[in-house]
Amino acid sequence: MKVSAIITLKKDVLDPQGKVIHQTLDGMGFKDVNEVRQGKYFEIDVRENDPKKAQKIVEDMCDKLLANLVIENYKIIEIQ
């Protein structure tokens, strides 16, 4: 199954990259932006046909490698 996960900075963690994108958008004429936050996205194809088990495996990967849980959160957004 293909499991999609997003990893985002926690709400109170500064996101300098998002800020630069915000400024750039502003300079390009997109004036109605309040905030931009950037994150990571992973699509992981695991050899497991049970969606619950596949989700569990990817959550385990996020805990152990993909996310830095001190400053980041992760969320599984799709399993197909």
Added chain:
Amino acid sequence: MKVSAIITLKKDVLDPQGKVIHQTLDGMGFKDVNEVRQGKYFEIDVRENDPKKAQKIVEDMCDKLLANLVIENYKIIEIQ
């Protein structure tokens, strides 16, 4: 409204970063992985209360700045 977009490499574009993550997961004991693809995730808060218009604005940003349409696709995944 907050619009969430993901940007992924097109199917036929090589993803060396995803490959390294795949190898690392393998080394950590996650043996049942077929493929890992990495992408970007953006959460953009725009001053626009109409969801359709907010989506349009963010699609415009993806076209003009956030995505490289030669090698990447984008998808709006959430508007809230």
